[in-house]
Amino acid sequence: MANPLDQFVIKTIVPITVGDVDASFTNSSLFMVIAVAAVTVFLTRTVRDRQLVPGRWQSIAELMYQFVGNMVRDNVGSSGKPYFPFIFSLFMFILMGNLLGMIPYSFTFTSHIAVTLGMALMVFIGTTVVAFAKHGVKFFGFFLPHGTPWYIAPVLVPIEVLSYFTRPVSLSLRLFANLTAGHTLLKVFAGFIFAMGLAGVVPLAASVALTGLEFLLAILQAYVFAVLSCIYLHDALHMH
Amino acid sequence: MPQFDPAVWSPQLVWLAITFVVMYLLMSRVALPRIGHILEERETRIARNLEKAESLKKQADEAVAAYEQRMADARARAQEALRQARDDAAEDAARRHAELSERLSERISAGEARIAEAEREAIASIRDIAIDVAAGAAQKLLGGRVDRKGVTAATDAALGEAG
Numbered sequence: 182m183a184n185p186l187d188q189f190v191i192k193t194i195v196p197i198t199v200g201d202v203d204a205s206f207t208n209s210s211l212f213m214v215i216a217v218a219a220v221t222v223f224l225t226r227t228v229r230d231r232q233l234v235p236g237r238w239q240s241i242a243e244l245m246y247q248f249v250g251n252m253v254r255d256n257v258g259s260s261g262k263p264y265f266p267f268i269f270s271l272f273m274f275i276l277m278g279n280l281l282g283m284i285p286y287s288f289t290f291t292s293h294i295a296v297t298l299g300m301a302l303m304v305f306i307g308t309t310v311v312a313f314a315k316h317g318v319k320f321f322g323f324f325l326p327h328g329t330p331w332y333i334a335p336v337l338v339p340i341e342v343l344s345y346f347t348r349p350v351s352l353s354l355r356l357f358a359n360l361t362a363g364h365t366l367l368k369v370f371a372g373f374i375f376a377m378g379l380a381g382v383v384p385l386a387a388s389v390a391l392t393g394l395e396f397l398l399a400i401l402q403a404y405v406f407a408v409l410s411c412i413y414l415h416d417a418l419h420m421h
Numbered sequence: 422m423p424q425f426d427p428a429v430w431s432p433q434l435v436w437l438a439i440t441f442v443v444m445y446l447l448m449s450r451v452a453l454p455r456i457g458h459i460l461e462e463r464e465t466r467i468a469r470n471l472e473k474a475e476s477l478k479k480q481a482d483e484a485v486a487a488y489e490q491r492m493a494d495a496r497a498r499a500q501e502a503l504r505q506a507r508d509d510a511a512e513d514a515a516r517r518h519a520e521l522s523e524r525l526s527e528r529i530s531a532g533e534a535r536i537a538e539a540e541r542e543a544i545a546s547i548r549d550i551a552i553d554v555a556a557g558a559a560q561k562l563l564g565g566r567v568d569r570k571g572v573t574a575a576t577d578a579a580l581g582e583a584g
């Protein structure tokens with residue numbers, strides 16, 4: 182039986198080194214490029230006709246726009262408008278990465294902690310910078326909510342600081358763990374199908390069911406990542 | 422797990438940065454403005470059409486009101502004309518009725534006058550005849566001359582008794 186973790190192996194396609202940094206074009210990079218191209222082509226081709234009454238495909242593109250637009254408005258407020266393109270890019274990038282991963286023999290770049298942590302740090306650093314730019318030193322008040330009795334502060338402040346700094350960790354781990362676990366499980370069950378002979382219909386049925394679940398997870402995790410980014414952005418702009 | 426091999430982290434982070442920046446630029450510069458423009462255009466189009474429909478409806482309401490006003494005016498004028506015509510006819514009839522009755526009464530009084538004249542003439546001729554008859558009868562009965570004046574007086578007296 183093939184190792185179910187083989188699907189996560191990074192294979193270098195074009196070795197590139199810039200200075201001391203390994204910047205090789207790998208299978209992961211390939212699928213990132215495919216995801217960007219697919220999203221861009223989809224969103225531009227479908228609205229090419231600029232129909233007043235949208236057709237099926239144009240409706241999907243408009244729906245995506247309005248879905249993320251509402252998400253930003255509901256979770257961040259009207260001041261979140263300048264960050265809409267960022268949240269939209271983030272959502273579509275993760276969504277397309279997850280969905281491309283559902284194609285057999287493809288590579289799921291969102292199943293790598295390096296990628297999810299990179300995106301989570303991008304959100305974390307970005308929101309912290311926004312918070313400092315907007316509130317300056319008053320940002321530190323975030324760790325001591327208004328109306329807290331002074332004697333609780335020594336306990337509360339470390340907890341608040343800790344919870345703030347675990348945000349990128351939980352954000353990245355959630356996506357990485359969900360994708361890795363799901364894809365591994367799929368491979369494990371798939372491996373049992375031929376090994377068990379006729380009784381293999383049982384793991385086959387499980388695989389089919391899991392595939393449906395994985396599609397749900399692919400969409401849900403992209404949504405969760407985007408919503409949490411919106412909430413962090415809201416905290417940065419409005420402080421609680 | 423291959424994910425925890427630090428050797429593969431740097432190429433992934435480098436390409437994540439490259440692809441995400443490209444993604445962000447493509448979304449914010451190309452894809453999102455296009456879709457946003459379409460949605461905006463649709464919204465303004467719908468709003469404009471609603472506005473137009475409202476103004477057209479107002480125009481139609483005004484036209485209906487003007488039509489009703491003119492109908493009411495015309496009806497009032499017709500009523501007035503009808504009343505005028507009726508009054509004229511009644512007046513004319515009254516006038517002609519008066520004229521006719523005047524003419525008739527004239528003719529009646531003329532007729533009455535002629536009848537009275539004829540009566541008087543008849544009475545006068547009866548008296549003459551009565552006097553002649555009385556004088557003739559008296560002459561025959563008495564013979565000789567009859568006093569004409571006495572006969573006339575006696576006849577008148579008899580006529581007066583009879584009349």
